[in-house]
Amino acid sequence: MQFSQLIAARRSVRAYTSQPVEAGVVERILDAVSSAPSAGNLQAYQVCLARSATARAALARAAGGQSFIEEAQLALVFCTNAGRAAARYGKRGTTLYAVQDATIACTYAMLAAVDEGLACVWVGAFDEAAVRQAVGAPMDWTPIAILPIGYAAESPPASPRRALDDLVHEVEQ
Numbered sequence: 001m002q003f004s005q006l007i008a009a010r011r012s013v014r015a016y017t018s019q020p021v022e023a024g025v026v027e028r029i030l031d032a033v034s035s036a037p038s039a040g041n042l043q044a045y046q047v048c049l050a051r052s053a054t055a056r057a058a059l060a061r062a063a064g065g066q067s068f069i070e071e072a073q074l075a076l077v078f079c080t081n082a083g084r085a086a087a088r089y090g091k092r093g094t095t096l097y098a099v100q101d102a103t104i105a106c107t108y109a110m111l112a113a114v115d116e117g118l119a120c121v122w123v124g125a126f127d128e129a130a131v132r133q134a135v136g137a138p139m140d141w142t143p144i145a146i147l148p149i150g151y152a153a154e155s156p157p158a159s160p161r162r163a164l165d166d167l168v169h170e171v172e173q
């Protein structure tokens with residue numbers, strides 16, 4: 001898909017079919033994730049791949065009952081790996097770069113999923129401790145986003161956006 005078509009087609013999808021996602025497709029999405037830029041190329045993030053219905057149900061509960069996480073065929077959980085960033089960048093590494101690394105990685109997964117004809121939605125509202133427990137993450141991984149992925153069972157319209165005049169601050173000096 002052309003990049004401009006891809007970003008125009010992407011929507012947050014919150015209803016999925018039961019069609020399985022082929023292993024090769026998952027592999028390509030994870031390859032795209034790994035190609036994302038990161039501070040100092042440290043890739044200070046971890047991706048937890050939740051395929052089982054049990055894990056997805058636990059994630060749905062951890063996200064305040066957002067049941068579409070269970071409905072999707074898989075969910076990726078993006079966490080910071082603060083230790084990797086701290087080793088070179090100290091506090092800025094743990095509080096900023098690791099978060100940015102995980103966020104960019106999730107963005108790559110989102111766009112790669114849409115490019116594969118799949119749908120997804122970024123989920124940021126969840127209980128951190130419950131997500132950690134659902135995916136078996138250690139304390140130094142902080143969950144940043146859950147990305148349920150599956151075949152769409154709905155076609156939501158585009159959401160409105162702020163006007164560029166409001167969004168962009170032109171630097172005049």
Ligand SMILES: Cc1cc2nc3c(=O)[nH]c(=O)nc-3n(C[C@H](O)[C@H](O)[C@H](O)COP(=O)(O)O)c2cc1C
Nearest residue numbers: 010011012013014066121122123124125126158159
């Ligand atoms: C940081 C972040 C957190 C979000 N958290 C949730 C969430 O917990 N649940 C949900 O249904 N959507 C969540 N969304 C999706 C937004 O609601 C959605 O992107 C926004 O309404 C624009 O719609 P669109 O993605 O279809 O363009 C989140 C998106 C972002 C970027």
